[in-house]
Amino acid sequence: xxxxxxxxxxxxxxxxxxSTDDVxxxxxxxxxxxxxxxxxxxxxxxxxxxxxxxxxxxQAFERYYQASAVRILYASKAYLSPLVARIIAEQDMxxxxxxxxxxxxxxxxxxxxxxxxxxxxxxSTVELKLALQLGVGRIILDNWSExxxxxxxxxxLGQRPAVLLRVAPGVETDTHRYLQTGHAAxxxxxxxxxxxxxxxxxxxxxxxxxxxxxxxxxxxxxxxETRPYEECLVHLLSLAKAIYDETQWWPEEVxxxxxxxxxxxxxxxxxxxxxxxQALQHQMQVMLASISNGTLPAxxxxxxxxxxxxxxxxxxLYRIGALKATPAGTTYLFVDGGMADNIxxxxxxxxxxALPVEHISVPGSVDYCVSGxxxxxxxxxxxxxxxxxxxxxxxxxxxxxxxYCLPMASNYxxxxxxGVLLVEEGRVQVxxxxxxxxxxxxxxxxx
Numbered sequence: 001x002x003x004x005x006x007x008x009x010x011x012x013x014x015x016x017x018x019s020t021d022d023v024x025x026x027x028x029x030x031x032x033x034x035x036x037x038x039x040x041x042x043x044x045x046x047x048x049x050x051x052x053x054x055x056x057x058x059q060a061f062e063r064y065y066q067a068s069a070v071r072i073l074y075a076s077k078a079y080l081s082p083l084v085a086r087i088i089a090e091q092d093m094x095x096x097x098x099x100x101x102x103x104x105x106x107x108x109x110x111x112x113x114x115x116x117x118x119x120x121x122x123x124s125t126v127e128l129k130l131a132l133q134l135g136v137g138r139i140i141l142d143n144w145s146e147x148x149x150x151x152x153x154x155x156x157l158g159q160r161p162a163v164l165l166r167v168a169p170g171v172e173t174d175t176h177r178y179l180q181t182g183h184a185a186x187x188x189x190x191x192x193x194x195x196x197x198x199x200x201x202x203x204x205x206x207x208x209x210x211x212x213x214x215x216x217x218x219x220x221x222x223x224x225e226t227r228p229y230e231e232c233l234v235h236l237l238s239l240a241k242a243i244y245d246e247t248q249w250w251p252e253e254v255x256x257x258x259x260x261x262x263x264x265x266x267x268x269x270x271x272x273x274x275x276x277x278q279a280l281q282h283q284m285q286v287m288l289a290s291i292s293n294g295t296l297p298a299x300x301x302x303x304x305x306x307x308x309x310x311x312x313x314x315x316x317l318y319r320i321g322a323l324k325a326t327p328a329g330t331t332y333l334f335v336d337g338g339m340a341d342n343i344x345x346x347x348x349x350x351x352x353x354a355l356p357v358e359h360i361s362v363p364g365s366v367d368y369c370v371s372g373x374x375x376x377x378x379x380x381x382x383x384x385x386x387x388x389x390x391x392x393x394x395x396x397x398x399x400x401x402x403x404y405c406l407p408m409a410s411n412y413x414x415x416x417x418x419g420v421l422l423v424e425e426g427r428v429q430v431x432x433x434x435x436x437x438x439x440x441x442x443x444x445x446x447x
Contacts, residue, residue: 024357067284169219
């Protein structure tokens with residue numbers, strides 16, 4: 001294995017390996033053979049890597065966090081399919097959903113409804129009603145309109161659903177502005193500073209038509225420090241104490257959100273989950289001691305990881321089409337996918353690297369700009385990556401494609417979406433069949 005490949009092992013699935021003929025395999029499957037059978041672009045997820053990521057969360061918090069019970073929910077917006085939902089269920093995790101579509105996928109997978117929390121800043125009446133009818137475990141209230149809609153629906157259906165109130169805590173994070181979710185101007189949650197969060201809690205308790213079980217906050221994603229989580233916990237418990245002093249209500253659950261980062265090509269060495277568990281253990285103990293001298297019980301801690309569960313499990317496999325050297329010195333390497341299956345580089349400048357699949361140990365000698373097939377100048381997957389001299393028809397692999405690529409995919413230029421596989425030793429399952437032109441045409445109504 002080349003030194004450059006060794007440096008990228010934290011970006012590849014756990015089962016990635018190079019054969020004696022210098023071909024990349026995942027879970028024992030040669031990638032050229034998968035591309036030949038299933039076509040490209042092709043997204044491949046490694047079952048073992050998903051399971052191992054779930055287990056690392058449980059292991060870290062079992063070892064370093066004893067302040068209260070812990071529940072871990074997978075943030076399904078990172079990527080969800082019925083097969084992934086079943087893996088998450090097998091790992092005894094809950095599911096964080098944000099739409100009726102994600103809810104119906106979970107239902108098809110047979111996911112336990114009581115382990116689902118329903119997020120989102122604009123859940124429709126239809127979605128809320130579906131959640132109530134299916135018995136979703138928690139609904140996270142995000143704004144006044146939603147509070148009123150859910151109260152009306154619950155009254156109409158004769159239910160008293162369990163809810164958490166999402167608070168906008170005013171916590172700043174060092175990440176792209178599109179990935180920040182907890183600042184004072186966030187679109188998510190009831191603002192804390194102007195008193196809206198407290199007013200909403202008092203209203204819910206006064207009306208007694210919803211069962212308020214806890215408080216929720218989320219500061220952002222791709223976080224590599226524990227401070228935002230700790231600050232969210234401080235804000236939530238301080239708010240809870242103010243409510244307790246007036247009403248004797250105390251949360252059963254509290255969530256500082258998810259968003260833990262992963263290694264990326266430009267930033268390796270992401271802190272381990274042990275640090276997060278230790279920081280939250282310390283902060284929970286300190287807060288309870290300071291606000292109640294330890295007389296109030298520690299609420300169940302809820303975490304909602306997404307990217308750190310599936311990003312490294314998934315890779316994108318493309319076939320190279322044309323190569324184009326420009327007078328300005330840029331050499332384009334065109335692939336058969338791009339921004340329609342991975343909008344992240346165009347949307348918020350996400351950085352990727354690439355690897356050749358069939359001569360992976362050959363040292364890089366040419367600088368390429370990896371560009372997609374779509375009719376946009378911004379369709380650049382990688383601005384600059386050094387690879388061996390590549391040829392038309394060869395395969396190119398992008399690691400870390402398991403999170404937020406496919407969920408944001410589109411049919412831009414009316415190109416069908418790619419196929420998606422789940423692999424393990426001795427087994428390949430089609431998670432999403434490749435779309436066809438007939439699938440696209442089926443959406444149109446004949447006049």
